[in-house]
Amino acid sequence: MDWIAVDWGTSTLRAWGMSADGTVLWSEDSDTGMGGLAPEQFEPALLDLIGPHTSADTAIDVIACGMVGARQGWVEAAYTPVPCEPLGAGLTLAPTRDPRLTFRIIGGLSQAEPADVMRGEETQIAGFQALNPQFDGVVCLPGTHTKWCHVSAGEVVSFQTCMTGDIFAALSANTILRHSVTGEGWDDDAFAAAVGDAVSRPEKLAARLFSLRAQGLLDGLEPGTARASLSGQLIGSELAATRPYWLGQAIAIVGAGKLCQLYATALETLGASATIADGDGMSLKGLAAARTKLAKATS
Amino acid sequence: MDWIAVDWGTSTLRAWGMSADGTVLWSEDSDTGMGGLAPEQFEPALLDLIGPHTSADTAIDVIACGMVGARQGWVEAAYTPVPCEPLGAGLTLAPTRDPRLTFRIIGGLSQAEPADVMRGEETQIAGFQALNPQFDGVVCLPGTHTKWCHVSAGEVVSFQTCMTGDIFAALSANTILRHSVTGEGWDDDAFAAAVGDAVSRPEKLAARLFSLRAQGLLDGLEPGTARASLSGQLIGSELAATRPYWLGQAIAIVGAGKLCQLYATALETLGASATIADGDGMSLKGLAAARTKLAKATS
Structure with a gap:
């Protein structure tokens, strides 16, 4: 060792x-x-x-x-x-x-304006760069606090955090929506429809959320459909906010498989394609890159 | 009695x-x-x-x-x-x-499309109508689940629920923002600025929230300012979503004093003025209206 x-x-x-x-x-x-x-x-x-x-x-x-x-x-x-x-x-x-x-x-890395910070993701980006040294585009790292990073010429140029995972968890567990989204199942069509709605009319977000509860009461909306719709609304809202990052760019999604797949699907509904890389693997590659850099500096 | x-x-x-x-x-x-x-x-x-x-x-x-x-x-x-x-x-x-x-x-009242429900607020609206029988416009009832109701010719024509209070509580207590917004104080200017930002660029909501945390870490943002800004972002997002309700209408806000004042201030920053009526008083008036209606029906 x-x-x-x-x-x-x-x-x-x-x-x-x-x-x-x-x-x-x-x-x-x-x-x-x-x-x-x-x-x-x-x-x-x-x-x-x-x-x-x-x-x-x-x-x-x-x-x-x-x-x-x-x-x-x-x-x-x-x-x-x-x-x-x-x-x-x-x-x-x-x-x-x-x-x-x-x-x-x-x-970690910081950004003065708009104020932003990351800690941990910089290592995954370094790992991704070690494997793809010529990459120029945006690296998306989905998670509790998803990072969108503009990467060019070996540098992180700017980045944007969206706390979508954190918000999804809080709305699912700590608001009236817990009655609507708790249960089995998932609905791909509801997810895609919600992403489309959120991106095309982002100003309607505040009006759409309670409707999931009302549809449960009035129309028997299934929890799997409600959860997929909530997820689609929030990820769609994120894609509306980060459009300057991903529009017309090469997109790499780095993270855990299922969550990366959701983001890739959401981007696909908007006509953007992305490649996926495993988050744990990129962390390890990034740590190895730091080790190599240290060895060079001290030799 | x-x-x-x-x-x-x-x-x-x-x-x-x-x-x-x-x-x-x-x-x-x-x-x-x-x-x-x-x-x-x-x-x-x-x-x-x-x-x-x-x-x-x-x-x-x-x-x-x-x-x-x-x-x-x-x-x-x-x-x-x-x-x-x-x-x-x-x-x-x-x-x-x-x-x-x-x-x-x-x-309670329901609406098929978009799916929506209310229970309790209909009584406050009845109370408000009893006092203002000629009112034609929108009644806003702020709370955990704020209702926007188009009222005309003695009827509730349509309504829209925004779960802004519920979301504010969940984000303040159950996400990373709890570190940023917990503490004393309030900042009127930050509230007004956040309302303006949210209404003028509603698609940016998902990108603005984490910035409160980052500003806390990098710039020492005060919790009172962060809380006012979070509140302004969410109420502004609600006003962007409900614009068809309040734009160019007579607006009455019915509810608890402090929360009504926040909504009135937010509307003012958008050039809309509203009158405020006490929520408990309107509940009691509405219950009395139901009593009168019952007495007439059974006499």
């Missing part, structure tokens, strides 16, 4: 043991996300997870990305303003007690 | 003892809303509340409005489709055990 790659988000911690030639030797994960940890708990949580793969004389050389570098994380890894390379923020050393351990965190 | 007026919503129960000439003799309220009650619990909850004002030989004649008439309430008081008079749905008798008690519920 040459080094350890770590993706440490709000709710999960993942680690991969890496050989010098980039082979994954082992992987571990746990639910000790940074959201539940105080600063002094990070090091023990990491050592707990990787313990089986280390010994008393192992040097533990770690590169990490994600919310572990937030202000509330292990140590703050500062934002670097765009335009810059996705790994332009460099690496921040975390304070450690175990003398075997060196823990470096990839910094 | 001639009869008892009751407003029974999801989270509260209110009752007023009424004389034959319309004077309020007493009022009581409790937090035994219909949301927490099984069907057999309604009658005891009511008798508990009004007990001090009744005796063994008192006839208890009640007219009620609100969610007590929902499918999950005491008994379902069916919806009547618009266009119709606000009290067009008539009264539904609830099953009772106490022989002293007669309990009648005002039915």
Whole structure:
């Protein structure tokens, strides 16, 4: 084992043991996300997870990305303003007690106007660039806080966050719509129709949402149809807001399979096509790119 | 005491003892809303509340409005489709055990296309009409689920629900924005600016929300400013969606003081003026109108 790659988000911690030639030797994960940890708990949580793969004389050389570098994380890894390379923020050393351990965190990116931040996605973009060095276009990273990133000449030029996943979860669980969308099933046609409505008349969003509840009461609308329609309305609203990003651009969607597929379908209904890349794979590629960059800088 | 007026919503129960000439003799309220009650619990909850004002030989004649008439309430008081008079749905008798008690519920209104429902607001509209019999325009009833109602020639012609209050509460408590909007203060200028932005470029809503979080991280945006801006964005989005309702119309806002004032301010920034009427007062007037209508029908 040459080094350890770590993706440490709000709710999960993942680690991969890496050989010098980039082979994954082992992987571990746990639910000790940074959201539940105080600063002094990070090091023990990491050592707990990787313990089986280390010994008393192992040097533990770690590169990490994600919310572990937030202000509330292990140590703050500062934002670097765009335009810059996705790994332009460099690496921040975390304070450690175990003398075997060196823990470096990839910094996030920021944008002054409109104000925006990312932390973790820059590593996935770096991974995508390592595989597609000539890419010029927009990288969409769907999730709780979806990022739309204009990438050109090896740099992130600008980006836009839409908190669509966060909003979908809150509306589904914490408003009157919970009665309408909770249940089995999914309706592709309702999703596509809602995307189309949202993009063609975005100003109607506020008037469309309660209608899902009313249709449930009056017409027996199925929960799967209501959920697909809610999802389509919100993703369509996002596509209306980010049109300057994706219109006429090469589009790559990086993330988890099912969510990427939804975004690709939504874009298709608007006549735009996108290629999909696996999010975890891109994180690992990006961490490896950071490792390579570090080795070059220190050699 | 001639009869008892009751407003029974999801989270509260209110009752007023009424004389034959319309004077309020007493009022009581409790937090035994219909949301927490099984069907057999309604009658005891009511008798508990009004007990001090009744005796063994008192006839208890009640007219009620609100969610007590929902499918999950005491008994379902069916919806009547618009266009119709606000009290067009008539009264539904609830099953009772106490022989002293007669309990009648005002039915809600429905609309087939776009699908919509209201329950409780029809009574406030009836109260407003009783005071303003010549009114022709739009009645806006802000709340968890704000109603916009086109009222003409004594009828509700059409209506539109926007679940803006419900969405504001869910976004403020259950998304990343909770870190940005929780705290003291309010910012009138930020509210007005957000209303203007939302109405002039409604398609940008999805892109604006996360910016409040990013401005907090990068620029130290104050929670009072962030909360006012979130409120302005959502109310502005509602005004963009309901423009066909309020544009060029006489506008009356019926509800609780502070929320009505927010809507009036938002409309003012768009050059529309509105008059405000107290929501509780209109409920009581509407219940009295239903009582008068019943007396005429049975005399």
